[in-house]
Amino acid sequence: MDALVAGAEAFIQVFRTAADVFVGFTTGIIPIVVVFLTAVNALVKFIGEERVEGFAKWASQEGAIYMPVRYTLLPFVAVFMLTNPVCYTFGTFLPEKHKPAFYDSAVSFVHPITGIFPHANGGELFVWLGIAAGVEIVAPDMVTALAVRYLLAGLVVILIRGIVTDIIYNIMTSRRAGVE
Amino acid sequence: MQALIERIGRSVGGVVGTLFQAGRDAVDLCLKTIIPFMAFVTFVIGLILETGVGDAIANGIKGFASSLGGLMIVCIICAIPVLSPLLGPGAVIAQIVGVLIGTEIGRGNIDVSMALPALFAINPQVGCDFVPVGLALGEAEPETVTVGVPAVLTSRMITGPISVVVGYLFALGL
Numbered sequence: 001m002d003a004l005v006a007g008a009e010a011f012i013q014v015f016r017t018a019a020d021v022f023v024g025f026t027t028g029i030i031p032i033v034v035v036f037l038t039a040v041n042a043l044v045k046f047i048g049e050e051r052v053e054g055f056a057k058w059a060s061q062e063g064a065i066y067m068p069v070r071y072t073l074l075p076f077v078a079v080f081m082l083t084n085p086v087c088y089t090f091g092t093f094l095p096e097k098h099k100p101a102f103y104d105s106a107v108s109f110v111h112p113i114t115g116i117f118p119h120a121n122g123g124e125l126f127v128w129l130g131i132a133a134g135v136e137i138v139a140p141d142m143v144t145a146l147a148v149r150y151l152l153a154g155l156v157v158i159l160i161r162g163i164v165t166d167i168i169y170n171i172m173t174s175r176r177a178g179v180e
Numbered sequence: 181m182q183a184l185i186e187r188i189g190r191s192v193g194g195v196v197g198t199l200f201q202a203g204r205d206a207v208d209l210c211l212k213t214i215i216p217f218m219a220f221v222t223f224v225i226g227l228i229l230e231t232g233v234g235d236a237i238a239n240g241i242k243g244f245a246s247s248l249g250g251l252m253i254v255c256i257i258c259a260i261p262v263l264s265p266l267l268g269p270g271a272v273i274a275q276i277v278g279v280l281i282g283t284e285i286g287r288g289n290i291d292v293s294m295a296l297p298a299l300f301a302i303n304p305q306v307g308c309d310f311v312p313v314g315l316a317l318g319e320a321e322p323e324t325v326t327v328g329v330p331a332v333l334t335s336r337m338i339t340g341p342i343s344v345v346v347g348y349l350f351a352l353g354l
Contacts, residue, residue: 018226025218030210037206042199091318099320100328104335107307107314123213124271126221127303130278131295134285139292145354149296153350157343164339169331
C-alpha cells in the first residue's frame with residue numbers, strides 16, 4: 001500500500017513540477033511577448049510594405065561591396081519585419097545566383113533574433129528560451145547580455161553563411177555547366 | 181472645421197484599429213503556437229526534473245555540451261547533409277535539445293559560458309528541410325533550386341562548426 005502511495009506521489013510530482021514551470025513561463029514570458037508582438041505588428045503596419053520593399057531593392061544589389069548589406073542587414077530587416085516564414089519572399093529582389101545564399105543567411109537568423117525580438121519567430125521560441133530558462137536560474141543578470149550577444153553572433157554567422165554558400169553555389173553551377 | 185474634426189477622427193480611428201488588429205494577431209499567435217508548445221516543453225522539463233530520465237540524459241549531454249570539442253561533434257553530426265533535413269522541421273529537435281541543455285545549465289551541470297556556443301551547436305540544421313520552399317518563396321528558378329539545395333546543405337558542414345566557434349568567441353567575458 002505504501003509503495004502504491006509513493007508511486008502515485010512520484011507520478012503526480014512530475015506534473016506538479018511541470019505545472020510550476022508552466023506557471024513560471026506563463027507569467028514570465030507570455031505578457032512581454034504579447035505586448036511586444038502587438039507593438040511590432042503595429043510598427044510594421046505603420047511603416048508599410050512599400051518602404052520596406054524599397055529598402056530591399058537597394059540592399060539586394062549585386063557586387064562584393066553589398067555583401068555585408070545583403071547577408072546581414074537585409075536578412076535582419078526581412079526577419080524583423082516579415083517574420084518567419086514570409087521573410088524568404090525578399091529573395092525575389094535578389095539576382096538569381098544569390099538566392100540560395102540569401103535563404104541560408106535569412107533562415108539562420110530566425111533563432112538568434114528571438115532572444116530580443118520574439119515576435120519574429122513566435123512558433124520556435126524555445127531554442128532560445130530553453131537555454132535562457134537555465135541561465136535565468138544560475139545567473140539571472142546575464143540573460144539580457146546573452147540575448148544581445150546571441151543576436152550579434154547571429155549576424156556574424158549569417159554573413160559567413162551567405163559568403164560560403166555563395167562560393168559553394170558558384171562552384172556547383174560551374175561544374176554542372178562543365179558536365180552538360 | 182468639420183472637415184478637420186473628421187480628419188482627426190478618421191486618423192485616430194485608423195491608428196486604434198491598427199493597434200487593435202496588432203494585438204489580436206499577437207494574442208492569436210500566443211494561443212495557437214506559443215502556449216501549446218509551452219505546455220509540451222514544460223511537460224518535458226517536468227519529466228527531466230522528476231524522473232531518473234533526467235540524470236541519464238544529463239550524463240549523455242554533459243559529456244558533449246560542457247566542452248567546445250563536444251559541441252563541435254554535436255554540430256557536425258547535426259549538419260550531415262542526409263540528417264540535417266530530417267532534423268530541421270519546425271525546429272522541434274533544436275527546441276527540445278535547447279530545453280535539455282538549458283535544464284542542465286539550470287542545475288549547474290553545464291557551465292553558463294557554454295550557453296552561447298551551444299545555441300549554435302544544436303542548430304546547424306536550421307531550415308535545411310525548407311530550402312526548396314524558401315527558395316520558391318523568393319521566386320527562384322527550378323534550376324536554382326536544384327543546385328541551391330545541395331549548396332546550402334554542403335555549406336552547413338563548413339559554417340556549422342564555424343558558428344560554434346563564433347558563439348564561443350562572443351561568449352568570452354560574459
